Structure formats: structure tokens, C-alpha cells
Amino acid sequence: MQVLVRDNNVEQALRVLKKKMQREGLFREMRTRSAYEKPSEKRAREKADAIRRSRKLARKKAQREGLLPAPKKKVARTR
Template identity: 75%
Template sequence: MQVLVRDNNVEQALRVLKKKMQREGIFREMKARRSYEKPSERRNREEAEAVRRARKAARKQAVRDGLIAAPKKKPLVDRRAPRPAPQAAAQNKSDQGL
């Protein structure tokens, strides 16, 4: 896996590397390899994962077919938008006599 560092911006390169590793499933595999997993536990885990995948696929197909309603989407929050200072909110409450 390779990540380019542009303009000596190591922090950004680390973010990109972590995102790539997350996408590849490396963190999950590292966690799984910390301790020994018995073959029976492995079979049970893999079977449960397969059931979860099948349910998810069936749910998505049902949404596409119109059999169930699609889950409500969360409203987008603009993180760059300025927020009012906490002191200003406290000041407004004291002005109202609360």
C-alpha cells in the first residue's frame, strides 16, 4: 500500500493511509489475529456474518421493489458553518429572565 506525501503534509497522508487501511479491512484482521480463534468460533462468526449480509441484501432489495419504506436520511450538517458561541446563548437566557 502506498500513500504520497504532498508538500510535507504528513498528517493528511496519515489520514489517507488510515482510510485505505480501513477500506481494505486491515484493522479488522489485526483485531481478529490478536488472539487464537477456535475453528468452531470461526464457523459461527462467519455464518453470522453471512446471515447479516443476506438480511442486508434482502432489505435493500425490498426497498428497491417498494415493499418497505426506505430509511429516513439524516440531514446534512455543514461542519464549516459558524456556530454561535456558548456564552452568547447563556447571555440570551439571562436577558430573558430564565
């Protein structure tokens, strides 16, 4: 992973790095690997993740078909 530092602005580069790491799921992976996870807990977590993914997919499909209202758009702030 690479982040460019412009005009010696380290704070902005750190923010960009954290955002990239968040998007890649590195923080979540570090948290799960920090301690041992029992096989039964791993199965339960993976099953819950699969259910969450399938519900999200079904919700998106329903939105595309017009059965559910589309999510509200985020308003971009300018500085």
C-alpha cells in the same frame, strides 16, 4: 497500498492511509489474527457474518423494489 504526501502534510496522508486500511478491512483482520480462534468460534462468527450479509442484501433488494424507504443521504461538509 500507496499514499501520496502533498506539501509535507503527513497528518493528512495518515488520515488517508487509515481510511484506505479501514475500507480494505485490514484493521478487522489484524484484530482477528491477534489471537487464536477456536474452530467452533470461527464457525459461529462466519455463520453470523453470513446472516448479516444476507439480511443486508434483502434490505437493499426491498429498498430497490420500494418496499422500504431509501436510506437518508449523507450531507458532505466543505471546508
